[in-house]
Amino acid sequence: MTGHLDPAAREESTEAAEFDAEIKDAVRYEKGLVVKALIALALVALVVLARLLYLA
Amino acid sequence: MIALLALKSLLVGLVFLGALPLILADYQFLLVGWHSRRRHYAHCRPYLPRITILVPAWNEAAVLGTAIDRLLHLDYPAGRLRIIVVDDASIDGTAAVAAVKVAKHPSRVVHLRREEGGQGKAAALNEGLAQVLADDWSQAALIIDADVILGRRALHALTRHLADPAVGSVTGYIREGSRPDNYLTRFIGYEYIVASAAARRSQNVLGVVACLAGGAQLHSRANIEAIGGRIDTGTLAEDTVTTFQTQLAGHRAIFEPHAAVSAEEPMAIAGLWRQRLRWARGNLQVTGRFRGVWFRPGTPGGLGGISFGLIWFSLLLLPMFMLCASASLVTLYFIDYQLALTAFHVLWLTSVLTFLFITSFALLIDPPVGRRTWREALLFPGLVNVLIMATAVVPAVLTLAGGWERGILLFTYVWLAACMAVAYLGKLAEPRWAGRITGPLFVYVAGYGPLLCAIACAAYLKELRHADARWEKTEKTGKAVSPV
Numbered sequence: 157m158t159g160h161l162d163p164a165a166r167e168e169s170t171e172a173a174e175f176d177a178e179i180k181d182a183v184r185y186e187k188g189l190v191v192k193a194l195i196a197l198a199l200v201a202l203v204v205l206a207r208l209l210y211l212a
Numbered sequence: 213m214i215a216l217l218a219l220k221s222l223l224v225g226l227v228f229l230g231a232l233p234l235i236l237a238d239y240q241f242l243l244v245g246w247h248s249r250r251r252h253y254a255h256c257r258p259y260l261p262r263i264t265i266l267v268p269a270w271n272e273a274a275v276l277g278t279a280i281d282r283l284l285h286l287d288y289p290a291g292r293l294r295i296i297v298v299d300d301a302s303i304d305g306t307a308a309v310a311a312v313k314v315a316k317h318p319s320r321v322v323h324l325r326r327e328e329g330g331q332g333k334a335a336a337l338n339e340g341l342a343q344v345l346a347d348d349w350s351q352a353a354l355i356i357d358a359d360v361i362l363g364r365r366a367l368h369a370l371t372r373h374l375a376d377p378a379v380g381s382v383t384g385y386i387r388e389g390s391r392p393d394n395y396l397t398r399f400i401g402y403e404y405i406v407a408s409a410a411a412r413r414s415q416n417v418l419g420v421v422a423c424l425a426g427g428a429q430l431h432s433r434a435n436i437e438a439i440g441g442r443i444d445t446g447t448l449a450e451d452t453v454t455t456f457q458t459q460l461a462g463h464r465a466i467f468e469p470h471a472a473v474s475a476e477e478p479m480a481i482a483g484l485w486r487q488r489l490r491w492a493r494g495n496l497q498v499t500g501r502f503r504g505v506w507f508r509p510g511t512p513g514g515l516g517g518i519s520f521g522l523i524w525f526s527l528l529l530l531p532m533f534m535l536c537a538s539a540s541l542v543t544l545y546f547i548d549y550q551l552a553l554t555a556f557h558v559l560w561l562t563s564v565l566t567f568l569f570i571t572s573f574a575l576l577i578d579p580p581v582g583r584r585t586w587r588e589a590l591l592f593p594g595l596v597n598v599l600i601m602a603t604a605v606v607p608a609v610l611t612l613a614g615g616w617e618r619g620i621l622l623f624t625y626v627w628l629a630a631c632m633a634v635a636y637l638g639k640l641a642e643p644r645w646a647g648r649i650t651g652p653l654f655v656y657v658a659g660y661g662p663l664l665c666a667i668a669c670a671a672y673l674k675e676l677r678h679a680d681a682r683w684e685k686t687e688k689t690g691k692a693v694s695p696v
Binding site for chain 2: 172174179181182183186187189190193194196197200203204206207211
């Protein structure tokens with residue numbers, strides 16, 4: 157079907173596809189930050205535990 | 213007896229006040245994790261407005277030609293993009309460079325020449341904004357610095373937010389881009405993850421942005437008109453004033469972390485000092501200028517929110533907190549040694565936990581920059597402060613000092629404030645004999661963070677003395693490379 161579209165419409169559809177892909181990537185990246193925050197918090201928890209149990 | 217107890221309570225309170233900026237920093241970084249739930253993408257649409265890019269240029273011959281070429285080759289419909297170079301009475305080859313580009317692209321590049329220059333970026337931008345509003349062509353205006361390089365799709369990433377009429381302006385993620393880099397640009401690179409990629413994400417979550425990066429801010433035409441069609445020339449922080457005005461006018465300001473923008477940053481302490489002194493003085497001026505908004509939750513745009521106010525003032529007054537905590541610890545040391553030690557442990561344990569959380573998270577937020585700057589990230593507070601944090605985690609280390617324990621503790625209490633003075637020595641040492649070694653040495657030992665605090669102290673003094681607020685531009689040489 158895309159082959160029958162005029163150049164302007166084809167450009168618009170390409171633009172929409174790129175937009176969707178970029179939004180999807182951005183949202184995935186932002187969701188990944190939650191995991192990264194948890195990794196950082198886990199590191200903090202480890203140090204707190206070590207301090208309480210072994211280093212106090 | 214009661215007076216002594218009251219004095220001790222006050223001193224302990226002042227020590228703990230030093231932990232407030234740390235707790236607020238943790239709070240901001242926790243909000244970063246929340247960004248995935250409070251993002252603006254649901255309101256975005258493919259939107260390609262006609263954009264005028266305003267490039268204020270004051271002696272930018274070294275970077276202007278390449279900058280214009282790069283802008284003309286951005287992935288954006290050519291018929292929807294034009295460039296206005298506002299030549300702020302440059303005395304180098306800026307006018308000639310601009311003239312060549314105008315001759316080559318007469319329909320896309322405009323050269324505005326100001327005959328009287330040096331009045332600051334805002335004054336130059338106002339000439340460009342007048343041109344933007346003079347006809348109906350522009351639907352948006354992008355304000356950039358001549359040295360910044362936008363990623364290939366950065367404009368798309370910015371404009372998609374303007375599809376939401378509630379949004380007035382959008383800024384991108386400014387990354388330090390100088391290549392080859394040096395120790396200072398690596399510190400700045402890491403700092404920008406913390407201050408831009410992380411802090412501005414948290415501001416998106418809070419619904420209020422402190423500052424749209426002056427190097428790349430996109431405004432809708434409606435927003436430019438709403439803020440009066442002009443940029444404030446009364447402060448040294450025109451970008452922050454514009455950000456506040458945007459939100460006070462009822463428009464949203466958005467940080468788009470996926471619009472990557474690369475900028476050249478100072479490679480010497482002297483250049484950094486000039487740049488940051490301007491920013492710090494600008495922030496003090498903004499604080500006074502908008503004194504009616506702080507801690508008034510009903511203020512439009514969220515600027516009067518309690519969280520936002522606490523974050524703003526904790527950064528603005530950070531050096532004061534450090535001085536107060538240091539002085540209080542030293543006083544407590546002489547009147548109640550054990551109490552001082554306990555307060556010290558609480559303060560420094562908070563520091564350690566904040567340092568671990570923020571550093572590890574920040575390095576993960578932008579892994580490519582993190583891989584390049586992790587050493588500077590670890591030494592951001594300075595080598596001595598990192599060692600002090602280690603003793604807070606492993607107090608037994610102090611017992612190794614034997615009879616020196618008390619002396620070492622007194623040193624650590626004093627160092628909390630003294631690190632700023634020692635970092636300042638880096639600035640003094642840099643232009644002298646062996647300055648290429650001693651300058652960085654002072655920064656690594658005393659810390660890049662304390663260096664920024666020293667600059668903030670200098671800004672306090674300049675503002676108290678009502679010193680001349682000249683626009684001291686950062687020299688750019690075209691060392692930045694593309695962010696993509």
